[in-house]
Amino acid sequence: MTRDDDHGHGPAGPALSRRDALRLTLAAGVSATSITMLVTDPAEAAxxxxxxxxxxxxxxxxxxxxxxTRVTKADASSPIPVKWTLSSDAAMRRTVKEGTTEANAERDFTVKVDVKGLEPGETYYYRFEADGAASPVGRTKTLPVGKVKQLRLAAVSCSNFELGFFNAYREIARYDDLDAVLHLGDYIYEYGPGLEGYTTPAAALGLVPKPRDKKLEPREEIIALEQYRARHALYKTDRDLQKLHARNAVINIWDDHEVANDAWKGGAENHDPETEGDYQARKAAGIRAFYEWLPIREPADGDPLDPDTGNPDDLYRVFDFGDLARLVMIDTRQAGRDQQLAAPALIDVYSGVAPQGPFPKDVRGGGKPRQLLGGRQANWVDRRITEADQTWQLIGNQVLMFYQASPDIGASSLLSLPQRLALLADLDRVGGAGFGDQIAALGAAGLPFPLAADAWTGYPTARLAMLETLAKAPNPVVLTGDSHNAWTANLVQPSAEGPKPVAPEFGGTSVSSPGYEQYLLNTAPEVIAALFVESSAKRPTIDQLIYAEQRRRGFMLIEARPKAVTVDHVFVSTVFDRTYVTETVRFRVKAGERAARPVD
Known part of the structure; x- marks a missing residue:
């Protein structure tokens, strides 16, 4: 289905540097019905x-x-009075709740109201008034209680302003029947502009269009609070992001780029203390701007990242959709993560793997196994998932959980000799001389993709513990962002009787951040995807990757019913033009089966 910029119809149902290493990892890491838009077009109104x-x-x-909302006034120095109204109708005639607050400089003139006393499962409309003007009208929805027959969610991640239009956001805004939208992280990126920021081999060669007229602001990598605020402000001027927010309640969690690339609790790959100062100060600035600029509930007590004073329910949140589904949003990045292993150390960890599967002993730090969630969060997640009495347990997760095996380049039946040589040359171009041969050797041995250290694969003890938690839940489904590509995998747990199915994982592609298509320039992305699937199929004792898409951007659409969950990978054909075509690839997991299957 072709989309253009003028109509509002759409589906009602449908030698590597560490920075360059991440960019490679990120990749490794339809019917239509007319609908009526019920809320003001925020871009036009604003x-x-x-x-x-x-x-x-x-x-x-x-x-x-x-x-x-946020109030913008050129000469603002004093607080600005703001009125808010919540109504049961789009014309704002039937007021349900109203009140006054203020926008002030302390919070960058952002306004956030936690409206209470509402009815469950109801659609509401809201607007703000300030300085003699009214805001666009937004639409939102409370969660249902009791018996629920259907739940529909969209899930997105990884929106890089410079690298493409947010067509995925625009497409989601066309749906008129979503209960909520999940944003799984990388809502903003911290990099500076152009080749000094987030670059790829294709971009370096001038092969990537620059579709936006508006320039990235600030014009440098962001480090301080005012810079993070300015970057959020830039993103919020995007017309498609505004539509997404105005028409749906969004459930956000951060990944790394809300602060800095490859973040962990004590630092980040993209942070140099000698030139950029104290990392904890930078993290505090990024997190503060995140809370100011997004409709996320404010922490009730203390710093949510503080292991002593923070309330875990402020950060790792639960959303119950009646008796049908519990959504558990986890943080795999900022609060509890130990530092990532370098790729050689990761390979050493996995080199002695037992025949039953990729579950080695972890490298220990300070006498303790390395953490991804942190002990407090891991215990919280275990309780929230295993205590749930809903039919489905949905896990909002950032980094890929399935075991990422290196492609077996040398023995693959998918590659001709010229294709094999082209792929090896591509890998050498990205990772340095000999990198392609290294990947081939690792693939032949069944070892992990060497740059997967940033994902769950890089934290074997934590990964095994999470699988044990998921195994105790009746119907878990993992929803993942971060990797910039689409994946469907079935997770397994080792046992004396062989691998046991645990849960399906659906990894969503990005909104605009690039995948393999901008890195391995002489190898078709479809070939790369097939290689990953083939490598998994050769090893029945590991998680089974059943689908990969390495070229297109988009989002996931999730529909839960008592007997099954259906997940659509929805792709937009381009992010370099505002006219695009959509395509959907569908999977389904039946209650009690713990595994996804393709739907023709």
Whole structure:
């Protein structure tokens, strides 16, 4: 189905540097019905006046929801009075709740209201008034209680402003029947502009279009609070992001780029203390801007990242959709993660793997196994998942959980000799001389993709513990972002009787950040995808990767019913033009089966 910029119809149902290493990892890491848009187009409404950044809502519960806006006034120095109204109709005639607050410099003139006392499972409309003007009207929805027959969610991640239009956001905004949208992280990127920022081999050769007229702001890598605020402000001027927020409640969690690339609790790959100062100060700035600029519920007590004072329910959140599904949002990045292993150390860990599968003993730090979630969060996740009495347990997760085996380049039946040589040359171009041969050797031995250290594969003890938690839940489904490509895998747990199915994992592609198509320039992305699937199929004792897509951007659409969950990988054909075509690849997992299967 072709999309253009003028109509509002759509589906109602459908020698590597560490920075370059990440970029490679990120890749390794339809029917249509007309619908009516029920809310104001925020981009049109906000062209003038104080609401340049639109409106948003998020963190819905059965009786409450957070609504958000930002007031822009050129000469603002004093607090600005703001009125908010919540109504049961789009024309804002039937007021349900209303009140006043203020926008002030301390919070960058952002406004956030946690509206309480609402009815469960209801659609509401809201707007703000300030400085003699009214904001666009937004639409939101509270969570249902009791018996629920159907749940529909969209899931997105990884939106890089410079690298393409947010067509995925625009497409999601066309759906009129979503209960919420999940953003699994990398809502913004911290890099500076152009080749000094997030670059790829294709971009370095001038092969990637630059579709946007608006330039990245600030014009440097962001480190301080005012810079993070300015980057969020830039993103919030995007018309498609504004539409997404205005028409759906969004449930956000951060990944790394909300602060810095390859973040862990004590630092980040993209942070140099000698030139960029204290990392904890930088992290605090990024997290503060995240809370200011997104409709996420404010922490009730202390710093949510503080292991002593923070309330885990402020950060790792639960959303219950009646008796049908529990959504558990986890943080694999900022709060509890130990530092990543370098690729050679990761390979050493896995070199002595037992025949039953890739579950080695972890490299220990300080006498303890390395953590991805951290002990406090791991215990919290175990309780929240295993105590749930809903039919389905959905896990909102950032980095890929399935075991990422290196492609067996040398023995693959998918490659002709010229194709094999081209792929080896591509890998050498990205990773340095001999990198292709290294990948081939690792693939032949069944060892992990060497740059998967940033994902769950790089934390074997934590990964095994998470699989044990998932195995105790009746119907877990893992929803993942981060990798910039689409994946469907079936996770397994080792046992004396052989691998036991645990849960399907659906890894969503990115909104605009590039995948393999901009890295391995002489090898078709379809070939790369097939190689990963083939390598998994050769090893029945490991997680089974049943689908990979390495070329296109998009989002996931999730529909849960009592007997099955259906997940659509929805792809947009381009992010370099605002006219695009969509295509859907569908999978289904039946209750009790713990494995996904393709749907023709």
């Amino acid at each position: 062209k003038s006046g104080p609401f340049l950044h639109g409106v948003a809502s998020g963190d819905p519960k059965a009786g409450r929801v957070v609504i958000w």
